Amino acid sequence: MKSLLQKHVSQLQLYIIWCSAIGMIFEHVCAVNLPNNESVPAVIVFGDSIVDSGNNNYIDTLIKCNFPPYGRDFGEGNHPTGRFSNGLVPSDIIAAKFGVKELLPAYLDPNLQIQELVSGVSFASGGAGYDPLTSEIVSVMSLSDQLNMFKEYIGKLNDAIGGNRTATIISKSVYIVCIGSDDIANTYAQTPFRQGLYDIQSYTDLMASEASNFLQELYGLGPRRIGVFNVPVIGCVPSQRTIGGGILRACSDFSNQVAILFNSKLSFQMDALQTKFSDARFVYLDSYNPFLDILQNPSKYGFEETDRGCCGTGNIEVGILCNPYSINTCSNSSNYIFWDSYHPTEKTYHVLSSLVLDHKIKDFF
Template structure:
């Protein structure tokens, strides 16, 4: 005769499996547009503030935005720790793959098992390929983010078993979005790095770190991996203000560094795809679509391209964009929310330009 403990344990596992299969059914219904009727069990994201949904809320760093006016257009106007007025690309990408509409932060202490089963973001605002970038900001490095993924795998295996854990890990989508802070902050603002490297050698160093990360992610079971290129970081408002001169022009040196790294990343992704024929390594060009949005703003419904919506729009970001700052009332007219991060509308436009024609390459 079964003990009460065994009966409760059995009931708990039945509930977990029921929730898991309901999620798969719902996800299948919303994933009809995926190639060959593919289904994606989960989406996992690694990176920086562009895709951090609030992990930095739970670590000791000044790189935070869990206060108004951030989140003004999020559900209920809640400042979740997303560096925008609303959703960020990690959320939008999860929806595009038919998984869910909001991708939670892994470090959220209130995260539920069902959230884990369908994916999370490990991203940390202020992180970079360069380990020094994360150290300067006291945030979670890519190595730390991989450690969190390892921990994640153990938690899921304990909950649903090894077989289901393997299925989730092998069939999920992995997105990497990082590198802007390496160029805009670490290299531009840290004399030590400029003494060590010129731009060609620094981008080689970044590529080496990127390759190391991607190889480790593959070793941990990732098979459908997409990596965003670095956007035209020299055109964000803060870079224009600090280095763009009287007319706040785009900083060409930063944009050229991004382009150089991106060209190297493109070929590295191709090489990784040949080396690991059982995986899909998808290069996601965000540089050119971002430039197109800035140069042809009216085509996408934007009027303001070189100022953020928060405060003066020239320099406010993070703790400088706070409840004391006024924000624009016409947020949909702005490419940028603060002086470094785009608005939710821009993220939707950019995510579609970058990803819609590339989804098939993950399968």
């Protein structure tokens, strides 16, 4: 595993050097060459706050970030968009990598035009999880809700561009699922009710079963190129260090062990789905190990601060606690792995997306 990771790190470093030479690193994403001159008509995303590009702006929930300092480094406008970061999030970066577009809009944005819909959207909702209770607790859109919106999306495309073109877009687009961290860090770790019903084994079984059910329903609607991120090293985000890391704010071993267990089950489920649906591509995207390498070797990637976010003290601020009145917010977010106490900076998302995705893109085709 280590030698394989080192290989991918070397590839990333070469990639960054090349991108820097043409002035594109971080401000713009270098599109990756797709195999056999393939093209991707759209990128469509489901998930949680990591890939929510603003859907929570339009629902009645406290899980929002459509206020400063969020969006501080977002393009030239430097304005909050509902993305849980200082700038871009992985949904944007992935859409650019596949050569589709630089920003992946939120599906619920009332100003979306049909041409934006045709090339893809994010259905993700910050705070969502595989466990239906996770979304219910914070009043956000569950995976079931997101799937229903996708059905509505298909109907809109049918009406606008016709059934044949819609079917082609649906089957040839790339689908990304990024969810599960909130199940572990919030619903299970912080909810005695869930721990009373499930031990770690049975809870991760529940998560894996819900993941499989969602992916099978998604497949049934026509998608054939589906990538699923596993849960990252969630116990090492600043808020989990503060809550569960003791006086020294170490990584929460509990959350990390649950993540590792779930990830093994998710990988097994995806292998089973690949066998069952051989005409599709189910791509398992490991973010746990690359993110751990970034945290353990920050200087290799140009980071200085690893255990607190840029916003405020960086120990607990997230969402409404990270606001214009947060004191001591850092001046240079590029030194930080984390933007707030739960979400990475745009720079981290760029580095991590390349480490996780670039060598796996061929597997979608």
